[in-house]
Amino acid sequence: MPLKRHFTPAKFKNSLGVIALFTLDAAALLGIFLTAVLLRRFILPHILVGLPEFTYQFGAYWWLFAVWLGVMLYEDGYSRRFAVWDEVKFVWRSAFFSTLAILTMLFLMRRGQLYSRILVGAMFTLAIIFLPLIRLRAKKLLYSAGLMRRKLLIVGSGAAARSAYSAIIHEPNLGYEVTGFVDDKPGQIDRFKIHTGIEKISRYIKAADIHDVVVAKPELPKDELIKLVNVVQHKADNTLFIPDLGGIAVSGTELRHFFKEQTMIIEIRNNLSQPLNYLTKRLIDYVAGMAVFIVSIPALIYISRQIKKDSPGPAILKQERIGKDGRLFMCYKFRTMYEDAEERLDEILATDPAAKEEWEKFWKLKNDPRITKVGGWLRSSSLDELPQVFNILKGQMSLIGPRPYLPREQEFLAEEAHTILRLPPGITGLWQVSGRSNTDYNFRLAMDSWYVKNWDLWLDVMIVFKTFGVVLRRDGAH
Secondary structure (H helix, E strand, O other): OOOOOOOOOHHHHHOOOOOOOHHHHHHHHHHHHHHHHHHHHHHHHHHOOOOOOOOOHHHHHHHHHHHHHHHHHHOOOOOOOOOHHHHHHHHHHHHHHHHHHHHHHHHHOOOOOOHHHHHHHHHHHHHHHHHHHHHHHHHHHHOOOOOOOOOEEEEOOOHHHHHHHHHHHOHHHHOEEEEEEEOOOOEEEEEEEEEEEEHHHHHHHOOOOEEEEEEOOOOOOHHHHHHHHHHHOOOOOOEOOOOOOOOOOOOOOOOEEEOOOOOEEOOOOOHHHHHHHHHHHHHHHHHHHHHHHHHHHHHHHHHHHHHHHOOOOEEEEEEEOOHHHOOOEEEEEEEOEEEOOHHHHHHHHHHHHHHHHHHHHHHHOOOOEEHHHHHHHHHOOHHHHHHHHHHHHOOOOEEEEOOOHHHHHHHHHHHHHHHHOOOOEEEEEOOHOOOOOOOOOOOOHHHHHEEEEEOOOOHHHHHHHHHHHHHHHOOOOO
């Protein structure tokens, strides 16, 4: 029996939301363009001496908006669902390719002298700063108005299903509305009662007007799993399938199809094997490290004096750490503890069972009596790691990377050492923006391993921005 597609109220709201988002993007681009015009006319001439007088007719620039919106359509900006950082990446990619297309068209048509290329560049700069913020806010407003939301059903109730649920509810920018779970055994997940009977999946999809279905049942036998996915595919708009492939890299993976054999292969790229990628990362480290060092010289001097006033001992400590490929190096940090910290630690662990248990789990103490007054402030603001800029300039560390592990932690790295030590340790990293001191040791290892497996330059950009938020909120800093 052929499948009948009905244009339901939910689908109407989704279509209306897409139209509204397209309109809001056009309005945002218009605002950005007019702001760029003001910059070109009234501000940039005072900064860039010798700029020619700027006059323009708005009608001559209408095609810029067509190029921008065309690129955003081509990049699936109105048909795909993006997590927050994928949304930012989408906007930046669109901004880059739109600007490149506009400048190329001006060159090929030999119209460069008739249009302001500085205006085009100013529009690009403003767009990468403001357009992601505007678009994220616009989607939030549309979702709150009930537009563009998609009902989602999760098949399964095990670890994979719970992980999928957690990921979805923590990414509101996706616009998914979880309606429930379906499995063969009863139970409850969060506020949702698990509906029993996977064989009734078609009935559930129709009754609840489900748009998307997550199939999270990796424990099913292969034949049953394939049958389930095929059934769901023809009943829902989209099927999100979670395979049992935990532990492998996911960033940058692609599916390769072989139609004759009716099979597919997952291509997993090794970004670290590309010399240009790694050299770009190191170049950014050196340039940013030098800039940070020059800007922070007054802070380095001031903090050093405050440490010496607060307690006797050197302002900067050198600790042996494990670097790239297992090579040891001396890591620089501002001293945040009393000089007899090790003796104090031994005494605490010997007399306080609760502190010993906390130390063995986290390798840190939340209320650590060894920390000085100035040291507590340095740790909460993360300024204790500022001297590590010297390690960056010496090529021993990176801005973003795994934790700089102590030599005594080598045995705890175990089989993860081969992965984690493929990159230089970083001043900040994925584990720091995922809970910092609030996470246990195994979680930190997992985060560092995942970072190296999935490393690319975009991941570093994400971590830099998230680090600013974490530091400003002082999340988990001890």
